[in-house]
Each structure stands twice: as structure tokens, then as C-alpha cells.
Amino acid sequence: MLPKMKVLACSLIALSVVIIFHxxxxxxxxxxxxxxxxxxxxxxxxxxxxxxxVLLFSASSxxxxxxxxxxxxxxxxxxxxxxxxxxxxxxxxxxxxATIFAFSFIWQYLIEHRKVLYNIIVSFATSxxxxxxxxxxxxxxxxxxxxxx
Amino acid sequence: MNxxxxxxxxxxxxxxxxxxxxxxxxxxxGTIIGVLPGLGPVATMxxxxxxxxxxxxxxxxxxMMAGIYYGAMYGGSTTSILLNIPGEAASVITxxxxxxxxxxxxxxxxxxxxxxxxxxxxxxxxxxxTFVAPPLAEIALKFGPAEYFSLATLGLVLATYLISGKSVIxxxxxxxxxxxxxxxxxxxxxxxxxxxxxxPALYGGIDFVTLAMGFFGIAEMLTNLEKQExxxxxxxxIGRIYPTLKEWADSLMxxxxxxxxxxxxxxxxGGGGVMASLLSYxxxxxxxxxxxxxxxxxxxxxxxxxxxxxxxxxxxxIPLLTLGIPGNTSIAMIFAVLLIAGIQPGPFLIVxxxxxxxxxxxxxxxxxxxxxxxxxxxxGLWVQLLKIPYSLLATIISLLCLIGVYSVQNNIFxxxxxxxxxxxxxxxRKFDFEAGxxxxxxxxxxxxxxxxxxxxxxxxxKISVFLTRPISAVMxxxxxxxxxxxxxxxxxRSKSQNM
Numbered sequence: 023m024l025p026k027m028k029v030l031a032c033s034l035i036a037l038s039v040v041i042i043f044h045x046x047x048x049x050x051x052x053x054x055x056x057x058x059x060x061x062x063x064x065x066x067x068x069x070x071x072x073x074x075x076v077l078l079f080s081a082s083s084x085x086x087x088x089x090x091x092x093x094x095x096x097x098x099x100x101x102x103x104x105x106x107x108x109x110x111x112x113x114x115x116x117x118x119x120a121t122i123f124a125f126s127f128i129w130q131y132l133i134e135h136r137k138v139l140y141n142i143i144v145s146f147a148t149s150x151x152x153x154x155x156x157x158x159x160x161x162x163x164x165x166x167x168x169x170x171x
Numbered sequence: 172m173n174x175x176x177x178x179x180x181x182x183x184x185x186x187x188x189x190x191x192x193x194x195x196x197x198x199x200x201g202t203i204i205g206v207l208p209g210l211g212p213v214a215t216m217x218x219x220x221x222x223x224x225x226x227x228x229x230x231x232x233x234x235m236m237a238g239i240y241y242g243a244m245y246g247g248s249t250t251s252i253l254l255n256i257p258g259e260a261a262s263v264i265t266x267x268x269x270x271x272x273x274x275x276x277x278x279x280x281x282x283x284x285x286x287x288x289x290x291x292x293x294x295x296x297x298x299x300x301t302f303v304a305p306p307l308a309e310i311a312l313k314f315g316p317a318e319y320f321s322l323a324t325l326g327l328v329l330a331t332y333l334i335s336g337k338s339v340i341x342x343x344x345x346x347x348x349x350x351x352x353x354x355x356x357x358x359x360x361x362x363x364x365x366x367x368x369x370x371p372a373l374y375g376g377i378d379f380v381t382l383a384m385g386f387f388g389i390a391e392m393l394t395n396l397e398k399q400e401x402x403x404x405x406x407x408x409i410g411r412i413y414p415t416l417k418e419w420a421d422s423l424m425x426x427x428x429x430x431x432x433x434x435x436x437x438x439x440x441g442g443g444g445v446m447a448s449l450l451s452y453x454x455x456x457x458x459x460x461x462x463x464x465x466x467x468x469x470x471x472x473x474x475x476x477x478x479x480x481x482x483x484x485x486x487x488x489i490p491l492l493t494l495g496i497p498g499n500t501s502i503a504m505i506f507a508v509l510l511i512a513g514i515q516p517g518p519f520l521i522v523x524x525x526x527x528x529x530x531x532x533x534x535x536x537x538x539x540x541x542x543x544x545x546x547x548x549x550x551g552l553w554v555q556l557l558k559i560p561y562s563l564l565a566t567i568i569s570l571l572c573l574i575g576v577y578s579v580q581n582n583i584f585x586x587x588x589x590x591x592x593x594x595x596x597x598x599x600r601k602f603d604f605e606a607g608x609x610x611x612x613x614x615x616x617x618x619x620x621x622x623x624x625x626x627x628x629x630x631x632x633k634i635s636v637f638l639t640r641p642i643s644a645v646m647x648x649x650x651x652x653x654x655x656x657x658x659x660x661x662x663x664r665s666k667s668q669n670m
Binding site (some may be wrong): 026052053081095105106109113134143 | 225341343347354363365578622632
């Protein structure tokens with residue numbers, strides 16, 4: 023297996039090639055004797071290519087690198103990301119209050135392993151806090167979903 | 172308008188119920204987040220960015236954000252002294268002697284000298300800011316696009332060189348990444364769409380709030396979620412807070428030296444509080460007649476770095492207010508707040524918006540007094556804050572990010588982009604890439620590109636324009652030297668690691 027940093031450096035080199043290619047072919051470097059829309063991104067692409075190449079060659083070749091996520095430490099961040107995505111998908115359909123309550127409850131239950139009664143109290147308090155701050159005080163027109171009249 | 176007259180006008184603007192309240196809210200929030208480990212001033216400012224759209228006066232918004240920044244420097248010492256955990260990066264060095272003092276039953280004087288030193292240093296620094304900023308802005312007015320491009324480039328490279336911890340090359344890559352993200356969307360010069368992948372939500376470019384909340388709010392929270400341990404509050408007796416005459420005598424010169432070191436380092440890009448506190452600690456140790464006391468509870472070891480980080484935090488406003496160049500990530504947030512309010516930071520700020528310029532400075536005088544009042548008598552209350560479980564904070568932080576970013580444009584795509592940036596930021600942190608340089612570059616990107624294009628248009632495409640103008644040539648030479656040194660250093664380090 024390749025060292026992780028080398029894989030990352032190769033990905034960055036690929037990205038820089040895409041930026042350079044796009045700047046030359048799709049955008050233009052020079053237009054009517056002035057720098058075109060691709061000029062600055064082209065310079066950035068070149069700089070990224072050079073720096074990524076230095077990173078590739080300076081990255082450690084040690085194959086026995088420490089794991090990125092020791093002791094299954096990836097579980098809670100992954101759970102959080104899934105919960106964020108579900109929040110984004112549900113927010114406009116179910117409405118802000120129900121989504122905030124559900125998010126807070128699931129977070130405390132799944133990620134923090136708290137007791138149900140504690141979860142209900144925290145979720146209720148959090149929902150009221152966010153509702154008062156954004157809807158009442160800041161007058162943000164959030165979708166109310168199942169609580170709309 | 173001279174400095175004294177401007178400052179008096181600034182005071183008359185700040186001493187209104189609204190502005191005083193927001194200065195106080197900023198100082199209070201700054202102190203709280205300084206006390207709470209795992210939530211820094213940048214993340215807090217990112218969380219509050221959506222609220223700034225709802226505040227009508229730019230002065231009010233900026234004085235609050237400034238309060239958060241220098242307030243965090245005050246609050247950061249509390250956890251360093253009591254728990255040996257720095258509340259924010261600039262208080263790392265305070266742990267050494269501060270916590271030793273706490274173990275010896277002298278937590279009170281340590282906290283007291285940290286607050287008093289911070290007050291003295293903050294006040295000295297803001298006096299310096301009052302008199303240094305206007306003439307510097309006048310000099311900057313003479314800068315053309317070539318000088319501005321070179322200055323922005325030097326600012327980015329120097330800041331990255333100083334704030335990047337383990338690898339400067341990674342810092343530079345983040346700079347390029349940030350500059351690239353800034354090019355996405357409509358090109359203001361040609362009107363062409365760049366790198367939008369035909370996604371309509373990207374036509375207007377990436378929103379700063381979305382990017383900042385993703386890379387700081389979400390990414391920081393995901394990183395903290397990996398840690399299972401909870402913080403235990405040590406039952407340390409705080410006791411008397413006010414230092415004795417002997418402790419005063421030991422600390423006074425350290426506070427003054429720390430103030431000046433902090434002030435001058437804060438002006439440099441990348442300087443700010445962290446560098447200032449480290450250097451002033453080293454300086455005190457070197458100048459001390461009893462260097463062996465350092466690390467064993469020397470009060471100068473608390474007074475000097477705490478004074479320096481506050482002085483540095485205040486003086487780091489100088490490049491922002493006079494040159495329009497944010498020197499560190501927290502200042503980049505304030506830069507963005509000004510842009511959101513339709514104000515371009517830089518030399519014209521003092522001419523076009525003197526009320527904002529002088530009000531920010533005046534608010535710092537008032538904020539320093541507020542912070543002293545908040546920190547000394549209420550220290551016991553801040554210690555109680557440490558008992559709030561991180562699980563509860565994490566839920567609130569996540570919701571503030573998700574709801575906050577949605578509230579800016581009522582667009583769910585912003586939330587999705589923020590989650591993506593958060594995950595990318597989290598993964599990059601795993602590889603020791605720091606997000607600070609990316610955010611600085613994203614903010615400075617448009618200035619860099621605009622100045623580059625203008626300079627080339629004026630010179631009819633001659634790149635030599637950057638080298639024939641003396642100020643530009645000097646700045647670009649320093650930039651080139653720093654980049655080359657970093658590359659050589661990186662290669663040397665890899666060779667020694669692979670041997």
C-alpha cells in the first residue's frame with residue numbers, strides 16, 4: 023500500500039492538471055491584450071502542481087504509518103456527518119422545529135449515548151433556544167413544515 | 172482629522188446603548204469561548220457570521236467581533252492555569268508556569284496577573300494602534316495595483332510561513348486551494364463562469380460564511396468528536412486574586428516588555444497572539460536573573476505571555492485597518508464582516524468610513540475595561556462553565572452551523588456545501604493541513620487577482636512591472652526567499668525522516 027500522503031499528493035497533482043487544462047482550453051489566458059478569465063487560475067494550477075510535486079517527493083516513504091483513525095475513532099464523526107445530511111434533506115420538508123428536535127434527540131441518543139428522558143429535555147430546550155433566536159428575535163422565515171397552519 | 176479628534180468621534184459613536192451592549196456581548200462571548208476548550212475565537216466568529224446580516228450597523232457588528240477576538244485572549248488563560256489545557260492557541264505557553272502556580276495554591280494571583288497584564292497590554296497596544304494606523308494608511312494610499320498584488324502575496328506567504336505548524340508546504344497548498352476556491356463563480360472582469368460545474372448554486376461563487384462555518388465550525392466539531400475523554404474540573408482553590416507587592420514587582424517589567432513584543436509582532440502577517448506569547452516567554456526567561464524558576468511557577472512566566480498575546484491581538488488590527496490585509500484567521504473573519512457590510516477594509520477606510528475606523532479603536536479601550544471587570548470578580552463563574560458537557564455544546568454548535576448557514580439565503584444548498592467543506596476540512600486536518608491559510612487566501616484572493624490583472628493591463632501585459640517598482644520588487648523578493656527556504660526545509664526534513 024502506498025503511504026497516505028503520497029496518495030494525497032497525487033490527487034492534488036491531478037487536480038492541478040485539471041485546473042491548468044480548464045484554464046487554457048475552456049477559459050482563456052489572454053483576451054484582447056489583457057489577462058483573460060483563465061489567467062489567474064492558470065497561475066494557481068501551476069503553483070499547485072509545483073507544491074504538490076514537492077509534497078510528493080518530501081512525503082515520508084514509511085509504509086508503517088500510524089492509522090488515521092485508531093480505535094474506531096471514525097465512528098462518531100461518521101455518525102455526525104450522516105445526521106447532518108439527514109438534517110439537510112429533512113429541513114425544508116418536515117420544518118425547522120421538528121427537524122431540530124429530531125436532530126438533537128438522535129444526536130444525544132446515538133452519538134452521546136444519553137438516557138431518553140435527558141434527551142427529551144435537551145432536545146426540547148434546544149428547539150426552543152434555536153426557535154427564539156432565529157425565528158422570534160432575528161425574524162428568519164424558516165419553513166415550519168408539519169407545524170405550519 | 173487628527174488621531175485625538177478621530178478617537179473622540181469614535182467614542183461618541185461607541186457610547187450608545189446598542190454599541191456598548193454589543194461590545195459587552197462580544198467581550199462576554201470571547202471570555203466564554205476562551206474558557207471553553209475545543210471552541211476557538213475563529214469558530215465562534217464563524218458561527219456568528221449569519222447573525223451579522225441581521226445587524227444593520229457595520230460598526231456594531233465589527234465592535235462585537237473584535238470583542239470576541241481579544242476577549243478570547245483574556246479567557247484563554249483560565250483553563251491554561253487551572254487545568255493545564257489551553258483555552259486557545261495563544262495561551263499554550265501560559266500552561267507551563269500558570270498551572271505550576273495553581274498546583275502550589277497560587278491559582279488566584281496567576282489568574283489575577285493574567286487579567287491585569289492583559290488589560291495593561293491591551294491598553295498600551297490600542298494607544299499604539301491609535302497613533303500608528305493613520306500615518307500607515309496615508310502611506311498605503313500611494314500604493315498602486317502592482318504594490319497591492321505584491322503586498323497581498325507577501326502577506327499570505329508570511330502569514331502561512333508563521334502559522335503553519337508542521338509543514339509550510341502544506342500551508343502553501345492550502346493558500347493555493349483557498350485562492351482557487353475564490354475564483355469559482357462569475358469572473359467580475361470578463362463575465363465568464365469559472366469552475367461552476369454547471370451548478371446554479373455556484374454561479375455567485377462560494378459564500379464566505381458557508382466556507383468558514385464548514386472549515387471551522389463543522390470540521391473542528393468532527394475533530395473533537397473523535398476524542399472520548401471528558402474534561403475533569405480540578406478542585407483548585409482560587410483564593411486571593413490580587414497579586415502581592417512582591418508579585419507586582421516581579422511582573423511589572425514582564426508585562427511592559429510583553430506589551431511591546433506583542434504589539435510589534437501583532438503587526439506582522441501571521442503574528443497575532445500565538446507568536447507574541449511564545450517569544451515574550453522566551454525573552455523573559457533569557458533576561459531573568461533566575462531562569463531556573465521558569466517552569467516551576469514563575470509569575471513572570473504568566474504575566475509576559477498573557478500581556479503579549481493581548482497586545483498582539485489588538486495590534487493585528489493595524490494591517491487590516493490600514494492596508495486591507497488580514498494578518499491572521501480571526502482578523503480574516505472581521506475582514507469578511509466588513510465586506511458583508513459593504514465596506515472595503517484598507518487605506519480608504521479611514522477616509523470613507525472614519526466612523527467605523529475610529530469606533531473599532533474606541534471600542535477596544537472600552538472593551539479592555541469591560542474585560543477586566545468581567546475577568547477579575549467573575550473568575551469563579553467562568554470555572555463553573557467548564558462543567559458543561561461537551562456533548563451538549565456539540566449539539567448546539569452543530570445546530571447553530573446548520574441553521575445559521577441556512578438563514579443567510581434560505582438556501583438548503585448552502586447547508587450541503589457547508590457539510591462538504593466540513594468533511595473536507597476534517598479530512599485535511601487528519602493530514603496536518605491547517606485551515607487558517609485557506610481562509611486567509613479565500614479572503615485575499617479577489618484582491619490578489621484584481622491587482623494582478625489591473626497591474627498587467629496598465630503595463631500592457633509586461634510582467635516586469637512587478638520588479639521595476641521598488642516597493643513591489645522588495646516585497647516579491649522577500650516572498651520568493653520565504654518560499655524557497657520553505658521548500659528546502661521541507662526536502663531536508665523528508666530526507667532526515669526517510670533515513
